[in-house]
Amino acid sequence: MIEETIALTKREVKKWIKNPFLLFMMLIQPVIWLGLFGKAFNLTGFISVPPEFQGQFDKMIRDTFSGTTDYFTYMAAGMLSVIVLFTAMFTGMSVVWDRRFGFLNKLLVAPIPRGSIVLAKVSSSVIRGMFQVLLVFGIAFAFGLQVGHAFGILDFFGVLAALFLLSLGLSSMFLAITIRIKSHETVIAVANLLNLPLMFASNALFPIKQMPEWLQTIAKFNPISYAADAVRTFILHSSAGFDAAKVAVDFQFLIGFALIFSLAGILIARTGLRKG
Amino acid sequence: MHVIETDNLTKRFGTLVAVDHVSFSVEEGEIFGFLGPNGAGKTTTINMLTTILNPTEGSAKVGGFDVEKQDANVREIIGLVPQDLTVDEDLTGMENMMLQAKLYHVPTKVAKERIRDVLSLVRLNDAANRRVETYSGGMRKLLELAEGLIHHPKVLFLDEPTLGLDVQTRVVIWEYIKKLRDEHRITMFLTTHYMEEADVLCDRIAIIDLGKIVALDTPQNLKDSLGGDIIELEFNRKMNDQTKTLNSLPQVKDVKKIGDTYRIKVPKGEEALPEIMENMLKMNLRIGKVSLVKPTLDQVYLEYTGRSLRETQGETGEIWRRMRTLRRMQG
Numbered sequence: 322m323i324e325e326t327i328a329l330t331k332r333e334v335k336k337w338i339k340n341p342f343l344l345f346m347m348l349i350q351p352v353i354w355l356g357l358f359g360k361a362f363n364l365t366g367f368i369s370v371p372p373e374f375q376g377q378f379d380k381m382i383r384d385t386f387s388g389t390t391d392y393f394t395y396m397a398a399g400m401l402s403v404i405v406l407f408t409a410m411f412t413g414m415s416v417v418w419d420r421r422f423g424f425l426n427k428l429l430v431a432p433i434p435r436g437s438i439v440l441a442k443v444s445s446s447v448i449r450g451m452f453q454v455l456l457v458f459g460i461a462f463a464f465g466l467q468v469g470h471a472f473g474i475l476d477f478f479g480v481l482a483a484l485f486l487l488s489l490g491l492s493s494m495f496l497a498i499t500i501r502i503k504s505h506e507t508v509i510a511v512a513n514l515l516n517l518p519l520m521f522a523s524n525a526l527f528p529i530k531q532m533p534e535w536l537q538t539i540a541k542f543n544p545i546s547y548a549a550d551a552v553r554t555f556i557l558h559s560s561a562g563f564d565a566a567k568v569a570v571d572f573q574f575l576i577g578f579a580l581i582f583s584l585a586g587i588l589i590a591r592t593g594l595r596k597g
Numbered sequence: 598m599h600v601i602e603t604d605n606l607t608k609r610f611g612t613l614v615a616v617d618h619v620s621f622s623v624e625e626g627e628i629f630g631f632l633g634p635n636g637a638g639k640t641t642t643i644n645m646l647t648t649i650l651n652p653t654e655g656s657a658k659v660g661g662f663d664v665e666k667q668d669a670n671v672r673e674i675i676g677l678v679p680q681d682l683t684v685d686e687d688l689t690g691m692e693n694m695m696l697q698a699k700l701y702h703v704p705t706k707v708a709k710e711r712i713r714d715v716l717s718l719v720r721l722n723d724a725a726n727r728r729v730e731t732y733s734g735g736m737r738k739l740l741e742l743a744e745g746l747i748h749h750p751k752v753l754f755l756d757e758p759t760l761g762l763d764v765q766t767r768v769v770i771w772e773y774i775k776k777l778r779d780e781h782r783i784t785m786f787l788t789t790h791y792m793e794e795a796d797v798l799c800d801r802i803a804i805i806d807l808g809k810i811v812a813l814d815t816p817q818n819l820k821d822s823l824g825g826d827i828i829e830l831e832f833n834r835k836m837n838d839q840t841k842t843l844n845s846l847p848q849v850k851d852v853k854k855i856g857d858t859y860r861i862k863v864p865k866g867e868e869a870l871p872e873i874m875e876n877m878l879k880m881n882l883r884i885g886k887v888s889l890v891k892p893t894l895d896q897v898y899l900e901y902t903g904r905s906l907r908e909t910q911g912e913t914g915e916i917w918r919r920m921r922t923l924r925r926m927q928g
Contacts, residue, residue: 336688426649427677428700430649431672
């Protein structure tokens with residue numbers, strides 16, 4: 322099981338690593354998001370206040386924006402979760418290709434556990450997601466991401482751990498949803514349908530506090546909110562303190578999400594592989 | 598022992614009966630062919646025998662294992678060369694082979710040796726480290742064949758092995774398939790809609806039409822079942838109907854007049870032709886044109902299905918698939 326999964330994952334990874342255009346797109350996409358969105362929507366800089374109120378104003382902003390006055394930093398931290406969503410959305414896409422070109426049939430005829438086919442798809446998607454995360458993190462840093470004073474290597478691994486769990490859960494979920502789909506157009510339609518609500522009904526780009534009540538309720542069940550929150554807490558780790566209790570809650574939710582969705586997703590996808 | 602054995606094997610997709618109560622058996626070391634037009638149920642049969650699809654009704658055994666209940670055992674002993682080109686374009690030939698070896702649990706050391714052997718057999722050694730993207734259609738098919746052999750299967754399934762290939766490559770692949778059978782005693786089940794292919798390669802052929810086997814025998818017996826050769830002749834000038842005269846000649850079994858041409862059915866054309874000519878001369882009937890038509894599988898097909906194989910059209914899905922494969926071959 323493990324050997325086959327590794328062999329198949331290798332294939333998937335080789336396929337995109339060898340594709341310079343794809344690598345270029347992976348690089349350019351976050352640049353556009355961070356550059357245009359992060360810098361243009363400078364929510365925290367919209368209003369200028371007289372200097373005597375600056376302190377009070379900054380406190381208000383900090384309360385709303387998880388403890389930073391810099392919208393770019395707020396958004397870039399959330400963007401890491403969004404980029405994980407973007408990569409996970411298309412986990413099912415390669416299954417469509419494999420089905421179309423008959424590669425899937427070849428795998429189904431081979432004496433390998435069906436689960437390893439599914440597992441390889443999920444793990445290659447997670448690897449790709451994590452690769453993107455590193456890329457976005459580097460780009461955000463170059464664009465002026467302000468990490469907290471006490472940000473250290475452990476916080477960095479915390480960021481990776483949270484995003485790994487998110488990626489695992491989302492990739493499995495999208496694979497399960499799209500496993501029976503036979504055309505690319507449908508996969509793209511499904512991805513786009515889920516993309517916007519998942520992205521915006523979360524605290525990834527905007528603070529939840531500013532949302533109407535019903536949207537806040539949805540955002541509270543959105544795993545992206547938890548990942549974004551954990552990532553932000555790690556990145557903004559300052560001498561002022563670190564809300565360990567909140568991060569613990571975030572991780573509880575993320576672990577639960579990853580566990581349930583990957584197990585269910587892999588089981589659903591496995592049965593979905595068969596033609597009929 | 599029968600290597601492949603089916604008993605009323607049936608597959609329905611909704612109301613469409615793709616494979617309809619098919620029963621046959623294949624002996625060890627035999628090359629067994631399914632001949633029929635697109636949409637006849639050939640690929641569906643292969644899919645059931647290779648455990649990709651479960652039968653709706655009936656059963657099938659490969660190597661003594663039930664394809665439904667012991668599918669894991671079946672997968673261990675079979676190889677499949679699919680109709681579509683499934684080798685991964687983004688990987689090199691070598692990487693494709695290594696992946697295949699991993700999937701069939703061939704240890705890396707053994708795999709390397711075998712890959713070298715198999716690739717030289719299909720003459721792809723020089724191209725092994727190039728990306729498959731740069732391969733021609735024929736090379737891809739050969740790589741596909743090589744992949745099917747990496748784990749030394751007992752039974753090899755070939756779905757339209759030469760679809761869309763040029764004549765030279767087709768002959769190379771035929772030679773290769775025969776060599777495999779002769780040297781490794783691999784049992785082979787192949788589907789085709791090429792008459793020549795079935796004729797050249799197969800020990801026995803099942804003609805399949807609309808999901809049913811309409812005839813099953815050796816190519817020679819199938820051709821013999823037509824009752825012999827056909828002599829087509831025309832006289833050098835217009836004259837009255839000579840059907841009766843021709844019919845009275847020795848060796849002649851049947852005469853049909855189509856336009857000015859007489860189609861004369863005889864058991865052995867080479868022997869009957871000179872005799873007929875002699876008789877004609879004696880009767881002072883001069884012949885303008887004459888030709889001897891040997892029975893072909895095309896005529897066999899016509900006889901059993903009432904349609905010419907070249908005229909038949911498959912359902913649109915199959916045609917689309919076929920066109921796509923052809924397009925990729927040319928790309």
